[in-house]
Structures are given as C-alpha cells and as structure tokens.
Amino acid sequence: MKIDTDRFEVRLARSDEDVAAAQRLRYKVFVKEMGAQASPEEHAARQERDEYDPYFEHLLLIDKQVEGDPLDKVCGVYRLMRGSVARAGIGFYGASEYDLTKLENLERETLELGRSCIAEEYRGGLGLRLIWDGLAQYVNKHDIGVLFGVASFHNADPAPIAEALSYLHHHHLAPPELCVKALPEHFAEMNRIPANQVDKRRALQNIPSLIKAYLRLGGHVGQGAFVDHDFNTVDVCLIMDTQNMTEKYRAFYERKRNA
Numbered sequence: 001m002k003i004d005t006d007r008f009e010v011r012l013a014r015s016d017e018d019v020a021a022a023q024r025l026r027y028k029v030f031v032k033e034m035g036a037q038a039s040p041e042e043h044a045a046r047q048e049r050d051e052y053d054p055y056f057e058h059l060l061l062i063d064k065q066v067e068g069d070p071l072d073k074v075c076g077v078y079r080l081m082r083g084s085v086a087r088a089g090i091g092f093y094g095a096s097e098y099d100l101t102k103l104e105n106l107e108r109e110t111l112e113l114g115r116s117c118i119a120e121e122y123r124g125g126l127g128l129r130l131i132w133d134g135l136a137q138y139v140n141k142h143d144i145g146v147l148f149g150v151a152s153f154h155n156a157d158p159a160p161i162a163e164a165l166s167y168l169h170h171h172h173l174a175p176p177e178l179c180v181k182a183l184p185e186h187f188a189e190m191n192r193i194p195a196n197q198v199d200k201r202r203a204l205q206n207i208p209s210l211i212k213a214y215l216r217l218g219g220h221v222g223q224g225a226f227v228d229h230d231f232n233t234v235d236v237c238l239i240m241d242t243q244n245m246t247e248k249y250r251a252f253y254e255r256k257r258n259a
Contacts (some may be wrong), residue, residue: 002131002134002135003130003133003134005066005130006127006129006223006240007063007065008061008062008064008130009061009062009064009234010060010061010062010125010130010131010133011055011059011060011062011134012044012058012059012060012138013057013058013059013060013183013247016059017070017071018060018074019053019058020047020071021057021060021070021071021073021074022060022074022077022079023045023047023048023049023053024046024047024071024072024074024077025074025075025077025119026047026048026049026077026115026117027045027046027047027048028046028085029047029117029118029119029120029180030115030231031043031048031119031258033120034152034154034231034232034233035232036048036231036232036233037190037230037231037232038047039189040240044113048115051090052081052090052093052114053079053088053141054154055085055090056079056080056081056083056093056114056179057079057080057081058077058078058079058080058124059077059078059079059080059131059134059138060074060076060077060130060137061075061076061077061118061122061127061130061134062074062075063075063122063127065102074120075118075119075121075127076117076119076122076127076128076131077115077116077117077201078111078113078114078115078116078131078135079093079110079114079115079116080111080112080113080114080138081093081108081112081114082110082111082142082144083103083104083106083109083111084109084114084162086104086112086214087104087196088130090131092104092112093112093114093150094112094114094149094150094237095157096183097182097183097186097228097235097237098150098180098181098183098192098222098226098237099149099180099181099182099224100148100180102177102178102179102180102182103148103178103180103239104180106145106146108144108145108146109142109143109144109146110145110146110147110148111138111139111142111144111146111147111148112147112148112149113135113147113149114150116149116151116210118131118252123209124209128190132201139242142149144180144242145241145242145243146240146241146242147239147240147242148180148238148240149237149238150235150236150237150238151208151211151214151235151236151238152208152228152231152233152235152236152241153206153207153208153233153234153236154208154231154232154237155232155233155234156189156227156228156229156231156233157233157234158189158192158234159226160206161193161206161207161234162192162193162205163193163198163199163202163203163206164186164188164203164204164206165192165225165234165236166191166192166193166194166198166203167198167200167203167204167207168190168196168211168221168236169190169191169221169223170191170198170206170237171195172215172220172221173220173221173223174220174221174222174223174239175220178220178239178241179220179221179222179223179239180222180223180237181223182222182223182224182226182237183197183226186226186227186228187191187224187225187226188222188224188225188226188227188234189224189225190221190223190225190236199206211236211238214238214240217240218240218244219238219239219240220239220240221236221237221238221239222237222238222239224237
C-alpha cells in the first residue's frame with residue numbers, strides 16, 4: 001500500500017531508518033511535548049522506543065519537502081499490530097493496560113493501533129487525512145473486522161476531565177461483546193458524573209481531537225480509563241467495528257472536502 005502526492009507520501013516502514021524516523025517523531029511529541037518519561041539512551045538518540053517496535057508495522061506520513069536529516073521527514077505515524085501476528089509473537093501492547101480477552105477471542109481479524117501521533121505543525125491539515133486514507137487501505141487489504149487502541153488525554157489526573165470521561169462512558173460505551181476493561185491496578189472510573197448533569201458541549205471541548213474523530217467514525221470506548229504516569233496521560237481504549245465505519249468514514253471526509 002502507498003499514497004503519493006506532490007508533497008506527502010504514506011507507506012509502511014521498509015527499513016531500520018524508517019522505524020528510527022518514526023521513533024524520532026514519537027520522541028518529539030510524547031517526550032518533548034507531552035512530558036513522557038524516557039531513558040538516558042532515548043534522550044541521547046532523541047527516539048522514543050520500546051520492546052514492541054520490532055514486532056509492529058509502522059505506517060508513516062512523510063513530508064518529501066523537508067530537507068536535511070532524513071529522520072526528520074516523518075511527520076505522522078501509526079504503529080500497527082494485527083491479531084494474527086500478535087497471537088504468534090509478543091501479543092498486544094494494549095494488554096498491559098486493558099483486559100483484551102474479548103478482542104483476542106474474536107473470529108474476525110483485529111488491528112491494534114498504537115503510538116499514533118502527528119507533528120504539531122501538520123495537525124488538522126491534509127496530512128492527517130492522507131494517513132487515515134493509508135490506514136483505510138491497510139484495513140481493506142487485511143480484511144480487518146475490529147480496530148482498537150488506547151488514546152490519551154494529556155495529564156495523568158482524571159479529576160479535571162471528569163465531565164469528558166463521564167460523557168464517553170454514558171454515550172459511547174462499547175457493546176458488551178467488545179467492551180474491554182482497564183486493568184485494576186491502574187483503573188480510573190469514567191462514570192464520575194450522572195448522565196443528566198453532563199454538559200455535552202463542555203465535555204466535547206475537553207476531549208482530544210483524535211478521540212472525537214474516532215467517535216465520529218462510530219468508535220466506542222472500553223470500561224474504565226488507565227492512568228499512565230510514565231507517559232503523563234489518562235488513556236481510554238477506543239474500539240471500532242469496521243462494518244459500521246465505512247459509510248461514516250466516507251461521510252466524514254465528504255464534509256471535510258466540502259468545508
């Protein structure tokens with residue numbers, strides 16, 4: 001799979017240098033911008049990495065107009081792990097935060113999305129649409145039935161985002177057959193405010209744009225949030241059934257194009 005325009009290219013990583021470029025972007029976003037912890041080796045290399053990287057595929061958004069260090073050309077990244085690959089190897093990264101048994105036992109192919117980020121100067125533009133188009137090609141190629149992955153609120157304190165978490169719990173909780181649950185040692189209750197006391201407009205203002213985009217495409221959340229002190233985030237598990245996504249995806253981007 002590949003998408004190529006005059007400026008941008010979207011493709012899977014093909015080399016160690018490609019993966020290093022993805023890790024460079026992750027360091028810029030997660031460590032420098034969001035305050036995630038990093039080892040001395042990661043700081044020295046300016047790369048955010050972990051033991052899962054060799055097992056994942058890395059979907060890259062590349063700005064061909066960037067000059068200089070090739071590692072700085074990657075401006076967007078998704079880390080991808082199909083269920084069939086996870087079962088044969090290291091497993092899902094998300095299993096360190098959520099009980100994924102329901103998803104692991106599905107007959108349909110699943111895809112875990114992780115470490116997704118876009119460089120700040122590219123957010124909200126053509127680049128995000130292109131990398132999502134690349135993801136859609138990947139989903140179609142591998143006949144993915146369910147996508148899932150953790151998405152984050154910046155800051156590892158659930159209290160300031162109580163209304164946003166409550167809104168997600170009351171209005172976007174996954175159906176029982178897909179509803180995974182945060183592991184007890186870091187479980188944070190999302191049902192913090194009664195549904196009739198949640199101000200929808202205010203709640204949505206406090207939900208990150210990426211999470212709202214998934215919700216527009218028919219996404220749901222699992223039960224409970226996960227407080228990740230290492231990454232300075234509160235995570236929710238997003239789950240999307242691709243059978244329900246296709247038309248919403250098309251309608252979403254049609255509205256974007258018309259706007």
